[in-house]
Amino acid sequence: MIKPCALHEDTFYDFFKPFRHPDAQHDIWGGHGLETFGKDLEMADQYDPNYVWTVVDGEFDSQWIVPGFHFVNRVCYLITKRAHRFIPIEFRIRGDRHSSLTPLGLRRQSLKVERLIAECIELAA
Numbered sequence: 001m002i003k004p005c006a007l008h009e010d011t012f013y014d015f016f017k018p019f020r021h022p023d024a025q026h027d028i029w030g031g032h033g034l035e036t037f038g039k040d041l042e043m044a045d046q047y048d049p050n051y052v053w054t055v056v057d058g059e060f061d062s063q064w065i066v067p068g069f070h071f072v073n074r075v076c077y078l079i080t081k082r083a084h085r086f087i088p089i090e091f092r093i094r095g096d097r098h099s100s101l102t103p104l105g106l107r108r109q110s111l112k113v114e115r116l117i118a119e120c121i122e123l124a125a
Contacts, residue, residue, distance in 0.1 A: 004066075004088040005116060010101040011109040012065050012091040016080040018053070029055060033076035040077070044069070050083035055093075065091040087116040 012018070018032045021043055026035045033055065034040040044052055054070040054077055055063055063075060067084040101109065 004090045005112060007089065007091050007109045007112065008099075008101050008105070009065065009091045009093045010106055011113065012053075014106055015110050015113050016053075016082045016084065018078045018080045021079055029076050029078065032078055034079065035076060036074050044077040044079065047079055048083070050085060051080050053078040053080060053084065058092075061094075063093040065093065085117055085120045087113075087120050089113065089116060 020031045021034060021040075023039070023043060024031075024034055025039050026033070028035060034044045049068055052069055053065050053067055055065055055075040056070055057073040057075060058064050065078065067086055067089065069077070
């Protein structure tokens with residue numbers, strides 16, 4: 001099993017560009033989230049799975065954003081403008097939320113994501 005590359009949540013927002021679905025029924029996760037039930041779940045289920053992410057609870061007051069649909073410990077679903085191609089990646093959301101990446105750190109992590117996607121495309125070809 002491949003261990004996922006764990007990156008900072010700033011990289012997720014900057015690179016994959018989550019958005020608020022115009023028909024979302026609830027205002028969760030800063031307006032970007034879709035609930036795990038009802039019409040929100042139906043909307044998330046209609047999207048190409050390459051654009052769907054799940055926020056899951058982790059240990060020690062942390063949460064993670066992971067690609068695809070997950071059901072265990074799920075908090076909400078996120079839809080993004082860019083596809084994740086199911087690369088082995090996850091983004092940590094710290095409970096304290098006081099840290100942010102510098103512009104250089106953000107660029108470095110974005111380059112890691114670009115490399116992972118390129119490798120995924122190359123393997124699929």
